[in-house]
Amino acid sequence: MDLLLPRSPGSSQMVSHCSVIQMDSSANSVNSSKTSLPPRYSFGWSGKQSKSLKQPLIKSSLQLRTVLTSKTRDISTSSLSNDEKIGVLLLNLGGPETLEDVQPFLFNLFADPDIIRLPRLFRFLQKPLAQFISVARAPKSKEGYAAIGGGSPLRKITDEQAEELRKALCEKDIPAKVYVGMRYWHPFTEEAIEQIKKDGITKLVVLPLYPQFSISTSGSSLRLLESIFREDEYLVNMQHTVIPSWYQREGYIKAMGDLIENELRKFEQPEKVMIFFSAHGVPLAYVEEAGDPYKAEMEECVDLIMEELEKRRLPNPYTLAYQSRVGPVEWLKPYTDETIVELGQRGVESLLAVPISFVSEHIETLEEIDVEYKELALKSGIQKWGRVPALGCQPTFISDLADAVIESLPYVGAMAVSNLEARQSLVPLGSVEELLAVYDSQRRELPAPVTVWEWGWTKSAETWNGRAAMLAVVVLVFLEVTTGEGFLHQWGILPISR
């Protein structure tokens, strides 16, 4: 994809079922020159800065917000003409709709190199390994999905969010079509893109439905989108912009504050409740070696929510932990299960769990938190347990997403990085290609966890033994998959082909 420059402006009128918008080209102050990415953006990338460095930047962004919202509204409408059609593409993970979908869904997930990161030399083993892990994990995952009604609610909730977002945009005089593109299940991103092309969308805002950026979520979806864009003539010429993360937006923080306050009020003594933020984990190496900004963004997000609660005179104690780890490597700590046990031992009596990485109910809220962690908490001595619902279609949240889209419109097709407003915008912006370019330039290949060999029962020995074992498993699985014979077939793990 090339850098897409703004179209030459012209005064025009756009008619839709929502409203009629008058457009004044003179308001277009977008500077299209390409320099570097906005500081907010590269700042978020490093994932290694201290909190004290980050706070002032966020605060200044928040202060700027009112000015920006009114100004960007003028700019957004000014760059549209009557043949412009705005689309918003919501990116999400996707989930199996039936129990039969579970294994193929898991295959898609584990076949993603942003989820299972093999050294370059072993990339050809990605699919056999994904087949092996998905088959091995499917029974456990199926149990979870069976417990929440036989499938993931993600598609239904995301469709509802898309419809509410469309309505909110409409009410704010921005007629737009809103599409859902899932990474690992239907409707796949490719399906959404086909529809976008059929509908003749000319300006696209890409909005991952993850508040915080991670290589494994928004990063993976954007990488896929980039490859789709690169190969398609229509898409190469379609102007677009990306909102890579939006956890710092005032509306989102307020919406989270509302949900938490509501649940706190249900306790007999709300002031004594420990607020327990439970974020989805990622392997530690993503953050420490590959520069995933996820942990830094998560910590800032929690700080902002707590500031909001303090403003409401709810200065409760709080903690942040990471859940849902998969596989043998170390993930972000502290782990949710261990923290719950520790809090019980420390005499905490009331706990309010807040899922924080995701804006819909899903298997990890409905099963892992509501069933497994609740049971663990009660066993560990915690007497009162509550859980904040996921945002879903909460009106303040949806309205804020609509504002994020509107604020991003002036930058569709124009990075505007030298523009002061864009630099300090609450919504860090860029095109898919540019965002990934920065991401890749700062991301190093994951190094081997241990580089120097040590003799004895050491970490390096464990690592290399583990790798040798993994390689052996991969080779065996590869032979099984290609020949259709072997121990996995004999044990019934892989179906025998007839």
Ligand SMILES: C=CC1=C(C)c2cc3[nH]c(cc4nc(cc5[nH]c(cc1n2)c(C)c5CCC(=O)O)C(CCC(=O)O)=C4C)c(C)c3C=C
């Ligand atoms: C193995 C690596 C995984 C990483 C890294 C990871 C990151 C990550 N995931 C979410 C959000 C969700 N993940 C969901 C399901 C899910 N995720 C993994 C693995 C990794 N996730 C697996 C194996 C599964 C399947 C379920 C299971 O077997 O446990 C879902 C649920 C979708 C649903 O159907 O309801 C969500 C949501 C985030 C936010 C994240 C990193 C920040």
Ligand SMILES: [Fe+2]
């Ligand atoms: Fe996950």
